[in-house]
Amino acid sequence: MSIQFKSILELRAMLDTKAISAEELTKETLQLASKLEALNCFVTMNKEASIKKAIEIDQNAAKNSVLSGIPLGQKDLFCTEGLRTTCSSKILSNFIPPYSATAVSNLEAAGSITIGKTNMDEFAMGSSNETSFFGNVHNPWKKGYVPGGSSGGSAASVAAGIIPAATGTDTGGSIRQPAAHCGITGIKPTYGRVSRWGMIAFASSLDQAGPLARTAEDCAILLNIMSGHDPKDTTSLDVESHDLTQSLNKSLKGLKFGIVKEFNLGDLDTEVQKRFEDSKVLYESLGVEFVEVSLPNISASVPTYYSIAPAECSSNLSRFDGIKFGHRTEQPKDLADLYIKSRSEGFGDEVKRRILIGTYALSAGYYDAYYKKAQQVRRLIKNDFENAFNSVDLIMTPTSPNTAFGFGSKGSQNPVELYLEDLFTISANLAGLPAISIPHGTVSSLPVGLQLIGNFLREDQILNAGHIFQQHSEFHLMKPNMEDFG
Amino acid sequence: MTWETVIGLEAHVQLSTKTKLFSRASTTFGQSPNTNVNLIDCGLPGVLPSVNKEAFYKAIRFGMAVGSQINQTSVFDRKNYFYPDLPKGYQITQMDLPIVLGGTIDIELEDGTNKTINITRAHLEEDAGKSIHDEFEGYSAIDLNRAGTPLLEIVSEPELSNAKEAVAYMKALHQLVTFLDVSDGNMSQGSLRCDANVSIRKIGDPILGTRTEIKNINSFRFIEKAINFEIKRQIKQLEKGESVTQETRLYDSIKDETRPMRSKEFANDYRYFPEPDLLPVVISDKEMQDIRDNFPELPKDKELRFASEFGLTSYDSKILASSKAMADFFESSAQELKNYSLLANWLIGEISAFLNKDNVEIHESKLTPLNLAMLINRIDDQTISGKIAKSIFEEMYSSGKTPDEIIDDQGLQQISDDGEIEKIINSVIKGNPTQVEGYKNGKDKLFGFFVGQVMKETQGKANPQVVNELLKKKLS
Numbered sequence: 001m002s003i004q005f006k007s008i009l010e011l012r013a014m015l016d017t018k019a020i021s022a023e024e025l026t027k028e029t030l031q032l033a034s035k036l037e038a039l040n041c042f043v044t045m046n047k048e049a050s051i052k053k054a055i056e057i058d059q060n061a062a063k064n065s066v067l068s069g070i071p072l073g074q075k076d077l078f079c080t081e082g083l084r085t086t087c088s089s090k091i092l093s094n095f096i097p098p099y100s101a102t103a104v105s106n107l108e109a110a111g112s113i114t115i116g117k118t119n120m121d122e123f124a125m126g127s128s129n130e131t132s133f134f135g136n137v138h139n140p141w142k143k144g145y146v147p148g149g150s151s152g153g154s155a156a157s158v159a160a161g162i163i164p165a166a167t168g169t170d171t172g173g174s175i176r177q178p179a180a181h182c183g184i185t186g187i188k189p190t191y192g193r194v195s196r197w198g199m200i201a202f203a204s205s206l207d208q209a210g211p212l213a214r215t216a217e218d219c220a221i222l223l224n225i226m227s228g229h230d231p232k233d234t235t236s237l238d239v240e241s242h243d244l245t246q247s248l249n250k251s252l253k254g255l256k257f258g259i260v261k262e263f264n265l266g267d268l269d270t271e272v273q274k275r276f277e278d279s280k281v282l283y284e285s286l287g288v289e290f291v292e293v294s295l296p297n298i299s300a301s302v303p304t305y306y307s308i309a310p311a312e313c314s315s316n317l318s319r320f321d322g323i324k325f326g327h328r329t330e331q332p333k334d335l336a337d338l339y340i341k342s343r344s345e346g347f348g349d350e351v352k353r354r355i356l357i358g359t360y361a362l363s364a365g366y367y368d369a370y371y372k373k374a375q376q377v378r379r380l381i382k383n384d385f386e387n388a389f390n391s392v393d394l395i396m397t398p399t400s401p402n403t404a405f406g407f408g409s410k411g412s413q414n415p416v417e418l419y420l421e422d423l424f425t426i427s428a429n430l431a432g433l434p435a436i437s438i439p440h441g442t443v444s445s446l447p448v449g450l451q452l453i454g455n456f457l458r459e460d461q462i463l464n465a466g467h468i469f470q471q472h473s474e475f476h477l478m479k480p481n482m483e484d485f486g
Numbered sequence: 487m488t489w490e491t492v493i494g495l496e497a498h499v500q501l502s503t504k505t506k507l508f509s510r511a512s513t514t515f516g517q518s519p520n521t522n523v524n525l526i527d528c529g530l531p532g533v534l535p536s537v538n539k540e541a542f543y544k545a546i547r548f549g550m551a552v553g554s555q556i557n558q559t560s561v562f563d564r565k566n567y568f569y570p571d572l573p574k575g576y577q578i579t580q581m582d583l584p585i586v587l588g589g590t591i592d593i594e595l596e597d598g599t600n601k602t603i604n605i606t607r608a609h610l611e612e613d614a615g616k617s618i619h620d621e622f623e624g625y626s627a628i629d630l631n632r633a634g635t636p637l638l639e640i641v642s643e644p645e646l647s648n649a650k651e652a653v654a655y656m657k658a659l660h661q662l663v664t665f666l667d668v669s670d671g672n673m674s675q676g677s678l679r680c681d682a683n684v685s686i687r688k689i690g691d692p693i694l695g696t697r698t699e700i701k702n703i704n705s706f707r708f709i710e711k712a713i714n715f716e717i718k719r720q721i722k723q724l725e726k727g728e729s730v731t732q733e734t735r736l737y738d739s740i741k742d743e744t745r746p747m748r749s750k751e752f753a754n755d756y757r758y759f760p761e762p763d764l765l766p767v768v769i770s771d772k773e774m775q776d777i778r779d780n781f782p783e784l785p786k787d788k789e790l791r792f793a794s795e796f797g798l799t800s801y802d803s804k805i806l807a808s809s810k811a812m813a814d815f816f817e818s819s820a821q822e823l824k825n826y827s828l829l830a831n832w833l834i835g836e837i838s839a840f841l842n843k844d845n846v847e848i849h850e851s852k853l854t855p856l857n858l859a860m861l862i863n864r865i866d867d868q869t870i871s872g873k874i875a876k877s878i879f880e881e882m883y884s885s886g887k888t889p890d891e892i893i894d895d896q897g898l899q900q901i902s903d904d905g906e907i908e909k910i911i912n913s914v915i916k917g918n919p920t921q922v923e924g925y926k927n928g929k930d931k932l933f934g935f936f937v938g939q940v941m942k943e944t945q946g947k948a949n950p951q952v953v954n955e956l957l958k959k960k961l962s
Contacts, residue, residue: 079532092531099525101532198532204762233534234765312762315566318575319529323628339568362566362757371759 005161008218022069026054029071041157042116068111073166076117079198088132091327091346101198119153124202127421131350140480148178155182165213171206173425176437180399180449183439186212191432192237195230201316203309206429216466220244247460248467253287258392271443293388297380301427307374314358382431389455397424399437399449436462439475494644500677506634508535519629529573541636544668552589558769562761571615579611593654604643649713664810679704696730712737796826811847822859852886861889902949914939
């Protein structure tokens with residue numbers, strides 16, 4: 001029986017019925033990854049260690065829990081002890097962390113097997129995975145097309161059916177947008193739900209880790225394990241956690257979903273619009289009522305984001321200075337030369353662009369006009385959502401204004417063109433709210449995603465709505481035809 | 487003559503917490519390079535700061551002692567700059583909302599009067615590591631042991647009028663932070679250091695002159711010398727008709743001069759912004775009350791208590807209570823003995839002289855309260871004479887041995903046995919017939935000669951009282 005395109009629960013059943021051992025599953029997964037190497041999903045494979053762990057799991061099969069023996073990919077910005085962690089950057093291309101991120105430790109302690117580190121936009125800066133030092137990732141649905149980003153390798157490896165799920169991080173849409181472009185499910189939790197310890201920071205106040213998987217149900221299983229209060233991260237929330245799988249099958253009858261007036265969906269591609277309307281009809285048939293909500297300040301979300309995120313990144317990336325770890329230039333003349341050359345050689349263009357923007361936004365004389373102003377607008381956007389959630393349970397939008405695009409076709413002349421990819425996703429990061437993207441059909445044979453934004457800490461509601469949708473549709477079961485990839 | 491000086495000080499006080507401000511690595515001084523360092527201190531990718539509340543309690547204790555407004559909600563900011571001993575490329579500090587706002591410190595001037603200096607603010611921040619430039623040929627080395635150590639930066643108003651006042655201010659601060667157990671105050675290890683902002687203006691001029699900032703001065707003596715040099719330099723500059731450049735300067739204690747730091751080292755736009763990795767730290771009312779309820783005894787109260795509890799003179803009480811190290815030493819020694827005034831005399835006289843000569847504080851010396859108590863008790867029970875005690879003390883001070891060890895090793899027990907002393911006296915009398923003759927003929931002064939001879943024979947160990955009595959008897 002093939003393991004390709006199987007969900008976590010399907011693999012669990014195979015393992016539990018001994019249709020396959022953890023060792024066989026791991027080896028087949030590694031073979032599949034190597035067969036589909038052309039996709040360029042992985043930066044580093046974890047072959048020996050994962051087989052070793054699988055054998056141990058087979059020996060202790062009695063102690064199995066839901067994730068025991070399940071192969072996973074980790075986005076290459078989660079520190080993994082003893083396993084190279086590059087952030088898809090030259091500057092960290094030789095970095096082997098001495099410790100693991102809490103999210104990864106939680107998943108591994110539950111028995112999952114990290115088979116490799118997934119490709120991504122450099123330091124998670126990008127929406128197409130084209131900024132990776134390790135090359136583009138192909139969208140499994142179409143060769144030469146982007147998988148979205150920044151968690152492009154994670155999304156593509158799941159969409160290609162190599163692994164049932166992978167971790168991602170989402171600063172402005174980096175889980176949801178690639179999930180949408182690759183036709184899979186991905187959730188960005190409430191800010192603070194998953195510990196950021198060991199997650200190499202892009203923009204600290206926006207970054208949040210979450211899973212990408214084939215189904216909402218698998219996302220719930222993974223999020224249960226990834227999340228939880230971590231004293232090592234003071235921004236992680238100390239709240240009681242509920243088993244998210246318990247509420248998946250609740251009826252949606254009587255729930256109110258908000259449609260955002262200001263998003264002007266009428267301006268979108270008609271096919272994208274049509275998928276959205278179809279999904280609305282499906283939800284209505286399940287008893288959901290749709291209400292228009294207003295988020296008056298939402299139009300400012302992209303500029304707000306592109307002031308705050310680069311500002312934080314310009315500071316977060318200061319530690320990559322060639323002194324302690326990572327790339328150092330050969331034969332520097334003096335200290336300034338060491339800094340300038342190490343960083344100039346180590347960072348790619350997009351990272352440099354954002355460091356420059358951020359440095360500017362924080363500079364004396366500009367701080368009030370940019371960073372501080374952006375924080376004030378961020379507060380307004382947050383308030384807008386608070387008001388909206390007084391009258392609705394969820395907010396529904398497309399995940400992305402369009403489908404995946406060809407390599408190099410966007411943003412090479414004007415980066416803002418690419419920044420607009422995040423139009424629908426960014427506001428959930430600014431407001432710290434949970435949001436999920438589920439596949440809801442294709443446009444020109446490429447998947448499109450539906451985004452459900454939940455209220456603060458209401459991952460249960462968006463997972464419930466996503467799961468019920470998947471119980472009544474088959475979009476999440478679509479598989480790409482991958483004969484181009486070997 | 488026509489000039490007056492305006493000085494403001496920024497004091498950096500290393501808080502004496504066991505672990506660092508944002509990590510649980512030890513703050514112990516003097517460890518091998520890069521051993522008190524964990525993932526957070528070396529700024530590894532993916533690490534996050536976590537808060538050490540002890541540092542906040544200490545900062546608040548200081549604020550309470552100087553009558554400040556305490557901000558119970560602490561917000562942190564990042565100060566961004568590149569330097570190899572700054573692992574993250576930014577320092578976590580407090581910009582807009584310092585934990586301590588306002589307050590006053592009284593300083594004692596040379597004429598015995600007091601002057602009140604206003605505190606602008608005091609904020610918490612993390613210290614940087616150390617760059618070492620002279621250890622490896624062609625390389626600089628980094629030691630991150632100090633990185634992340636909590637600092638309280640205490641900023642004074644520009645109200646100090648000369649170098650002596652600046653020193654008096656730093657001494658008052660030193661006394662305060664040590665008594666509050668906020669810091670060990672060890673200046674040679676950098677636990678207390680300061681930057682001095684110095685400017686001069688014509689007397690009566692309402693406008694402040696251009697100031698220079700002398701960075702990182704770490705002894706009372708250097709503070710005085712650096713400021714005095716800088717005042718003279720600025721006067722010379724202005725009297726030549728030139729202006730003072732606003733700049734950061736370093737004091738070179740070997741050449742006794744200040745000189746400008748290379749502009750690269752300070753020309754920074756620090757791009758301050760709120761630290762997104764830390765939620766505001768809130769100190770509860772209960773925590774505030776706990777701090778108040780466990781407030782350490784300050785010098786004035788200690789002085790009064792020493793007088794009443796140990797029967798010390800007000801002079802002795804004041805001197806002992808003026809230094810935390812001395813007061814603690816006295817109290818723990820006093821638990822082991824009865825003769826408190828003899829203990830006080832030793833501490834204020836002989837011991838202080840030795841400490842001053844070596845420029846160390848008593849807790850940094852090899853003396854222990856227990857050993858000193860033993861020494862005092864041996865004097866008290868007449869095992870040794872006061873004179874021998876001094877030589878035993880010197881040995882204790884340099885070797886750290888106990889008095890009993892030294893007494894045994896060197897056979898220094900006082901000889902009080904009449905028979906033994908009598909034998910020696912007999913031989914002295916026998917050996918010096920001329921002097922005996924002279925004494926008997928009325929040369930009373932010769933008595934001292936005989937005492938000296940007996941002491942010489944016994945290497946000073948003979949009990950002087952016994953010697954006196956027996957000699958008088960024998961010579962009469």
